[in-house]
Amino acid sequence: MQKIRKICIDEDVNKELLGLVSVNSMNETGGIFLGVYDNSGTCCTVKHVTGPGPRSVVSPSHVFFDADYLQMEQDRVLAKKPHYKFLGDWHYHPNKRKKPSQTDVAGLWSLSNDADYKLGRQAVIVILSKHWVKKIKMSGYTISRKNSIVEVPVEVKVIK
Numbered sequence: 001m002q003k004i005r006k007i008c009i010d011e012d013v014n015k016e017l018l019g020l021v022s023v024n025s026m027n028e029t030g031g032i033f034l035g036v037y038d039n040s041g042t043c044c045t046v047k048h049v050t051g052p053g054p055r056s057v058v059s060p061s062h063v064f065f066d067a068d069y070l071q072m073e074q075d076r077v078l079a080k081k082p083h084y085k086f087l088g089d090w091h092y093h094p095n096k097r098k099k100p101s102q103t104d105v106a107g108l109w110s111l112s113n114d115a116d117y118k119l120g121r122q123a124v125i126v127i128l129s130k131h132w133v134k135k136i137k138m139s140g141y142t143i144s145r146k147n148s149i150v151e152v153p154v155e156v157k158v159i160k
């Protein structure tokens with residue numbers, strides 16, 4: 001399976017994503033990415049983003065997703081857009097830390113090895129981190145052949 005080399009985010013989807021992050025909040029937040037792969041399988045494009053769900057639990061250092069909500073959202077979107085796939089997830093660090101924590105690394109590994117999704121080295125996570133009041137940095141990560149975490153570029157662009 002090809003390794004993801006680039007994560008693209010549709011510009012409109014990026015606006016939604018930033019709208020889900022409250023820069024004044026001290027807490028983490030997050031959600032999932034749905035979208036498509038290009039023909040080479042090395043670039044994924046995020047076409048739909050969710051929040052963590054109404055029963056999520058957030059704190060300054062953790063976000064626990066509402067799994068039922070995420071499954072429901074995914075089913076709802078895929079019923080309309082059957083060519084979309086589950087790509088991975090995102091979360092927000094309410095500080096400057098762009099690197100994945102040990103929990104994040106463990107999360108990416110389990111995403112990559114999930115028996116249902118079979119994402120392998122196509123599993124991605126994106127960490128949004130806060131730099132200044134309104135400056136949000138996005139850092140993408142995937143799994144290398146040696147099972148370590150590697151950073152992949154995230155590009156926001158207008159996708160027709």
Ligand SMILES: [Zn+2]
Binds near residue numbers: 093100101104127
């Ligand atoms: Zn994190």
